[in-house]
Amino acid sequence: MDFFSRTGKMALGSRLRLLTARLTDDAATIYDVYEIGLKPKWFPVFFVLSEEGEKTITEIAGEIGHSQPSVSKIVREMTAAGLISENNDTEDKRRNVVALTPEGIEATARIKEQYSDVNAAVEDMIASSRHNLWEAIEEWEYLLDRKSLYQRVEEQRKIRESKKVRIVPYAEQYRATFKTLNEEWISTYFEMEEADYKALHDPEGYIIDKGGSIFVALYDNEPVGVCALIRMQDPAYDFEMAKMAVSPVARGKNIGFLLGQAVMRKAKELGGKQIYLESNTVLKPAIGLYRKLGFRKIAGHFTPYKRCNIQMAADLHTFAD
Template sequence: MYLSTLAELALGSRLKALSDQFYAAADEVYRACGASIESRWFPVLRYLWGNGPGTVGEVAAAIGQTHSAVSQLVDKLDAAGMVRRERDPQDGRRSVLVLTDQARKALGALGPIWQAIRRGVSASLGEDGGRLLAALAACEEALKERPIVPAILAEHAALLAQPLEIVPYEPALAGDFYRLNVQWLERYFGVEDIDRQMLGDPERYVLAPGGALLFARMGGQAIGTCALLQEAPGVYELSKMCVDDSYQGLGVGRKLLDAAIAEFHRRGGRELFLESNSKLRTALRMYEQVGFELQPGVRPGSHYQRSDVYMVYRAPAERLAG
């Protein structure tokens, strides 16, 4: 399942999908058993049935929903003849929610259905069901003690406060060169044989022929990389540029690109080119901003099946002279 691969990022979406599935199952059971109730009504009706009249605020606090959500649901229950609003006999300034006789009659007949739901869920989920209920209870308590929004914002601030550094290759980074590139290639295209060869042994296929490898690092973790491949004396290809998905939007790619161009100049390079794909529009705009110019057609003798863009770098002074 795709959402499971996103882990914490999709927690709300996965819980919403499960919630919808359980709601739909309960509604189907109610219909099959001839019960005049909807699953989404259950929390409010069950609370009022067990605790007596209460305000919207009291119900919302008890069932963990917002005041607005409960108020909207009460409007539907009122229209369905299940709940009515009455003045609180002890405080005429506020209203309380009261079950109607219709609701009490409907709820009074649901005991066997609720028991069947308990048993059916247990039979379907097995021990996982019990663990899920325990995990939900633990999650609810944890969120009371440690609200999630401040925790996320604190982590975001800490992330942005970490310095970004561009560092050259060292043997300990070989695995990161492979990991980052495979992650990027599998997301957009697929890994070709030439990729596997280079990624598996960068010292042999990048460094030994006179190229260079650069890495972007934050908090000691490699989050991006790129390579300068020397095709001939003074002729370099910008290649294997990628940034970890989790760090997109921090300007990492641009800093890597600037560092690669600076390394090209430091080496006295006379030609720098790259091959890319037309669907990578954001990356192509970035290349154009630093001086890469689109060439007609693909590069003669291109090694990559995915390449349909060929660009050549011209330094600012060259562009002005031109």
């Protein structure tokens, strides 16, 4: 079809809906030919009840992967058609148990031949095609269970957006950006503390002159993110990753990850073996970012920050861009 040739794979959902509509129309005709009296959308509920007997709506929904409201609507329609009835003889009157009526059971007996013919027709199509659609659907379901299409699109968006990002070393012109971004970030979730004021009011003296570094993320040449590498006087950890902040208008562009990589790369270049950071578990995206960079949870290290409730460290030997 020319439309799908023009749109490419971004119209995957539309093409699948069109294919589903064609199969559903054929299925409705098939039910009529075999005089079964079913609608295609009823089949999952009908099949479960015919194979396993009475079930609650919740049980049916869980088994066929539909929502409870969807199953409830189908049950009402099948009840009106005389194929399903509620079973009021159960001990727990709160459980809405449904089962096939005698008419529904009779349809179960008559549908066997239809099952056989449909299965044979589908097998014939599979044999006539280069790709096994049934197996491909299983593979796609597995892949989407692991990571949704939305998540995959978000990843690609970040990759594309990150190509517009440049990570540059700190310069005096970025002093205000370093201070402003961190103050905005800290004040959004916590309160500024004494150690914050020391670092943000004199980043050169507090960080750079002591053997550390600061990196700035530029997006379309505008500074939108910062992160510091602080040299530590500690027998276990050589450096600390600190003061990472990204402008709200630039989030979702992989900037935090790129800054983290730049800091870890610099720490490794300077001969560092272990890098340390402090955070708070309320910042779930940040914790996820640190884990992605290779940090693991540790405990017992002194911290000057009241807001710190998690400490993490990473082995720079295993770090690779």
